[in-house]
Amino acid sequence: MANFADIAPRLSEQEIELHSWAFGNSGTRFRVFGTPGTPRDPFEKIADAAQVHKYTGLAPRVALHIPWDKVEDYEVLREHAHEHDVALGTVNSNTFQDEEYKFGSLAHRDAAVRRKAIDHHLECIEIMHKTKSRDLKIWLADGTNYPGQDDMRGRQDRLAESLREIYDALGEEQRMVLEYKFFEPSFYHTDVPDWGTSFVHVSELGAKALVCLDTGHHAPGTNIEFIVMQLLRLGKLGAFDFNSRFYADDDLIVGAADPFQLFRILVEVVRGGGYGTENNVTFMLDQCHNIEDKIPGQIRSVLNVQEMTARALLVDWQALEAAQLAGDVLSANDVLMDAFYTDVRPALAKWRAAQGLPRDPMAAFADSGYLERIAAERIGGKQASWGA
Numbered sequence: 001m002a003n004f005a006d007i008a009p010r011l012s013e014q015e016i017e018l019h020s021w022a023f024g025n026s027g028t029r030f031r032v033f034g035t036p037g038t039p040r041d042p043f044e045k046i047a048d049a050a051q052v053h054k055y056t057g058l059a060p061r062v063a064l065h066i067p068w069d070k071v072e073d074y075e076v077l078r079e080h081a082h083e084h085d086v087a088l089g090t091v092n093s094n095t096f097q098d099e100e101y102k103f104g105s106l107a108h109r110d111a112a113v114r115r116k117a118i119d120h121h122l123e124c125i126e127i128m129h130k131t132k133s134r135d136l137k138i139w140l141a142d143g144t145n146y147p148g149q150d151d152m153r154g155r156q157d158r159l160a161e162s163l164r165e166i167y168d169a170l171g172e173e174q175r176m177v178l179e180y181k182f183f184e185p186s187f188y189h190t191d192v193p194d195w196g197t198s199f200v201h202v203s204e205l206g207a208k209a210l211v212c213l214d215t216g217h218h219a220p221g222t223n224i225e226f227i228v229m230q231l232l233r234l235g236k237l238g239a240f241d242f243n244s245r246f247y248a249d250d251d252l253i254v255g256a257a258d259p260f261q262l263f264r265i266l267v268e269v270v271r272g273g274g275y276g277t278e279n280n281v282t283f284m285l286d287q288c289h290n291i292e293d294k295i296p297g298q299i300r301s302v303l304n305v306q307e308m309t310a311r312a313l314l315v316d317w318q319a320l321e322a323a324q325l326a327g328d329v330l331s332a333n334d335v336l337m338d339a340f341y342t343d344v345r346p347a348l349a350k351w352r353a354a355q356g357l358p359r360d361p362m363a364a365f366a367d368s369g370y371l372e373r374i375a376a377e378r379i380g381g382k383q384a385s386w387g388a
């Protein structure tokens with residue numbers, strides 16, 4: 001196996017984007033719980049996100065969601081982020097919370113609704129110019145609940161047409177990442193249910209359109225690392241939305257439900273050249289913290305990704321290939337398992353100290369008193385919530 005000192009330099013290449021709504025309240029359809037100190041506006045969300053970067057050095061960008069993070073002046077928001085040592089990242093569109101979108105958005109039968117949804121994306125692109133964001137992330141709630149409810153074929157055609165108009169409005173340096181999800185809120189069919197459908201659309205659009213893989217958006221038992229491998233092979237993996245799930249789109253802390261799956265995904269990322277500053281894959285979290293504290297939840301999450309990345313980097317690729325060539329099934333498997341079972345936490349703590357970061361970011365953040373401070377200071381106003 002490679003040793004930690006060999007892979008250590010590569011750890012500095014890791015950047016994980018946080019999303020602003022992780023710092024607002026969230027919940028289930030049964031209840032959204034509030035927490036003292038929860039941000040009331042995008043400025044406070046960014047200040048909280050910056051804490052994660054401060055203690056881990058891993059999270060230099062914050063993704064926005066429009067309209068949840070709409071502000072008067074995006075230059076001011078960008079400057080605010082800069083003052084907190086972070087930058088603004090991906091802009092996420094929202095075509096699932098307006099009355100008109102009951103039967104869909106970009107695939108809707110009614111041209112007026114499609115117009116509204118397309119215009120919303122054009123507005124997002126305008127914002128991206130001001131925030132200096134690279135990626136526009138599109139996740140659609142479009143789909144149907146009952147067989148026969150709508151013509152699936154027609155919906156694909158309209159979707160393709162709508163996406164084309166949005167794509168053509170992208171600036172030179174901007175990209176579009178199209179996320180898929182196999183069900184919910186639609187239960188019979190979803191218009192972008194899987195990586196294949198997303199791939200079909202982004203391939204038709206062109207080089208600036210790529211697939212976004214949300215780890216929670218697959219049927220149980222799906223081999224996600226295979227999809228990662230295939231999309232990297234095709235040069236079409238644009239972004240990850242990391243989270244974890246036991247049952248459906250649980251949006252739990254990445255690596256919490258199945259650390260081994262996270263390892264297998266990262267092995268394919270490393271194998272496929274998707275890791276590091278030279279590549280084009282955005283590592284993003286897409287999680288909701290319903291019952292745990294949000295900032296520590298995000299710190300734990302980026303550390304989980306870092307730990308599994310380190311293990312994936314430790315894989316002895318030469319030994320693996322030799323075992324594969326020899327048809328030595330068990331040795332090949334052993335090579336991977338050796339890396340997976342390596343506890344990298346002590347080495348990472350040391351590495352962090354050498355970078356001027358706290359050895360234990362969770363403890364350092366807890367000791368900082370930040371949560372107590374925001375709970376005392378952020379009195380009044382309306383706490384940000386999933387959906388507002």
Ligand code: RM4
Nearest residue numbers: 092139179214241249286
């Ligand atoms: C979706 C999807 C998107 C996220 C929304 C809020 O399920 O995962 O990435 O923006 O939720």
Ligand code: MN
Nearest residue numbers: 179214241286
């Ligand atoms: Mn997502």
